[in-house]
Amino acid sequence: MLFGYILIRPLLVVMRGFGRLPQGADRVFARLLDSAAGPFDAVNYLGPVAGVRVYGRRRMGAKFDRVIAGLHHRLDATPEAAFGRGMHYPARWDPFFRDFMTVADLYRYPAQHLDLHRGQLTLPDR
Numbered sequence: 001m002l003f004g005y006i007l008i009r010p011l012l013v014v015m016r017g018f019g020r021l022p023q024g025a026d027r028v029f030a031r032l033l034d035s036a037a038g039p040f041d042a043v044n045y046l047g048p049v050a051g052v053r054v055y056g057r058r059r060m061g062a063k064f065d066r067v068i069a070g071l072h073h074r075l076d077a078t079p080e081a082a083f084g085r086g087m088h089y090p091a092r093w094d095p096f097f098r099d100f101m102t103v104a105d106l107y108r109y110p111a112q113h114l115d116l117h118r119g120q121l122t123l124p125d126r
Contacts, residue, residue: 001064001110001114002051002055002060002063002064002067003047003048003051004109004110004113004114005064005067005068005071005110006067007109007110008071008106008107008109008110009067009070009071009074011106012074012103012106014087015085015086015087015103015106018087019085019087026087026088027088029088030087030088030089030090030091030099031090033089033090033093034090034091034092034093037090037092037093040090040093044093044094071107075107078103082103083102083103083104084102084103084104085102085103086100086101086102086103086105087100087101088100088101089101094109094113095116096109096112096113096116097109
């Protein structure tokens with residue numbers, strides 16, 4: 001879960017950067033990233049595996065607290081109108097990435113992704 005929340009800040013930076021580029025640049029970028037879904041899958045797996053080894057259980061809790069506090073601070077400082085801004089994303093990379101995502105969608109993403117994995121790891125009731 002920590003790594004999903006860590007991703008939000010860089011994704012917001014990318015979104016802000018593409019907001020300054022000519023219209024359509026984000027769509028081209030998203031299509032380019034979609035074409036690289038295979039390498040992304042490897043990074044998506046290896047990143048958290050390496051992260052757990054770097055942080056360990058004890059440090060992960062403290063890091064999670066800092067990441068959540070930072071995101072909470074950003075949320076408080078974000079004007080209401082900004083939550084509707086967005087850009088195109090590589091929809092093939094994740095079941096919760098849609099072709100166009102807003103700032104509000106990005107903040108929801110880690111919890112949605114966690115729910116997916118929780119469902120995958122939960123045994124059915126008998």
